[in-house]
Amino acid sequence: MAQKPSLSHGRKSISASLKPRDLMDGPQRYVGAWTARVITLFPETFPGVLGASLTGKALQDGLWSIEPIDLRPFGEGKHRNVDDTPYGGGAGMVLRADVLSKALDQAMRGTPSDRKKWPLVYLSPRGAPFTQVKARDWAKAEGITLLCGRFEGVDQRVLDHYEIEEVSLGDFVLTGGEIAAQAMIDATVRLRPDVLGNAESTEEESFSNGLLEHPHYTRPAEWRGMGVPEVLTSGDHGKVEKWRQDMSEALTKERRPDLWKASKDD
Numbered sequence: 001m002a003q004k005p006s007l008s009h010g011r012k013s014i015s016a017s018l019k020p021r022d023l024m025d026g027p028q029r030y031v032g033a034w035t036a037r038v039i040t041l042f043p044e045t046f047p048g049v050l051g052a053s054l055t056g057k058a059l060q061d062g063l064w065s066i067e068p069i070d071l072r073p074f075g076e077g078k079h080r081n082v083d084d085t086p087y088g089g090g091a092g093m094v095l096r097a098d099v100l101s102k103a104l105d106q107a108m109r110g111t112p113s114d115r116k117k118w119p120l121v122y123l124s125p126r127g128a129p130f131t132q133v134k135a136r137d138w139a140k141a142e143g144i145t146l147l148c149g150r151f152e153g154v155d156q157r158v159l160d161h162y163e164i165e166e167v168s169l170g171d172f173v174l175t176g177g178e179i180a181a182q183a184m185i186d187a188t189v190r191l192r193p194d195v196l197g198n199a200e201s202t203e204e205e206s207f208s209n210g211l212l213e214h215p216h217y218t219r220p221a222e223w224r225g226m227g228v229p230e231v232l233t234s235g236d237h238g239k240v241e242k243w244r245q246d247m248s249e250a251l252t253k254e255r256r257p258d259l260w261k262a263s264k265d266d
C-alpha cells in the first residue's frame with residue numbers, strides 16, 4: 001500500500017481544497033500520498049513544525065501531504081461568523097454546527113467513507129488519549145481529516161451527526177486543536193514508509209514494544225567526569241542487547257507502572 005511515489009505515481013492529484021492555487025504553490029503532492037486534511041481557523045499555522053527536518057523533507061518529496069481547510073469562509077454573514085454564545089449561558093463561544101458541517105462536507109469530499117481508511121477526528125481534551133497504537137492505525141490509513149476546535153469547542157450535534165472520533169493529546173487544555181493536530185500528524189507520518197529513512201528506529205523506540213526506551217550515549221567517551229556504561233563499548237552485541245532490554249524494563253517499572261503492568265498483561 002504505502003509506496004514511495006514512483007514514476008507511475010507521479011501524477012498530481014486533484015485537490016478538494018477551496019483554493020487550488022494554494023496547493024499549486026505548495027509542496028509537491030502525489031496521488032496516493034498519505035494526506036492530512038485539517039479544518040482550522042488558522043490555516044497559516046500549517047505545516048508549522050511539520051515543515052522542518054524529516055517530516056518536512058518527506059512533505060517536500062511528496063511522501064505525505066497536508067491540506068489545511070480554512071473554516072472562516074464557511075462562516076455566516078458579512079463577517080463570516082463561525083461561533084456563537086452557548087445555549088444555557090456561560091463563558092466563551094462555541095463553533096456553530098451549520099458552519100462546521102459545510103467545512104466537513106467539503107473536507108470529506110473524495111475521501112473513503114470507511115473510517116479505518118480515513119479517520120474523522122476532533123481534537124478534544126475529552127477524547128480518548130492519543131497513543132502510539134493510534135498513530136500506527138492512522139499510518140495504515142490513506143489519510144485523515146482533523147477538526148481543530150477553538151474557544152469553548154464545537155456544537156455537540158456536529159460530533160454526533162458525523163460520528164466524529166474525539167482524541168486528546170493529554171490531560172491539559174490547549175487554546176486550540178492546531179498544536180494537538182501537528183503532534184498527532186508528526187507521530188503518524190514518521191511511521192509511514194521512507195519518512196525516517198532508518199526504519200529500525202521506529203521498531204526499537206519507546207512504546208513500540210509497550211516499554212520505554214533505554215538511555216542513549218554518544219561521543220565524547222568522557223564528559224564532565226562521566227564515562228559511559230562499559231557494556232556499550234565492549235563490542236559484545238548480545239550483552240548490549242541484554243543491557244538495553246534490562247534498562248528499558250527498569251525505566252518502565254520505575255516511571256510508568258501503568259505501562260509495565262499493561263505489558264505484563266499482554
Ligand code: SAH
Nearest residue numbers: 123124149153168169173174175176177180
Ligand atoms: N471547553 C473545552 C476546552 C476547549 S479548548 C473543555 O473544557 O473540554 C479549545 C480547543 O482546543 C478544543 O476545542 C480542542 O479542539 C483543542 N484542545 C484543547 N485541549 C486539547 C487536548 N488536550 N487535546 C486535543 N485538543 C485540545
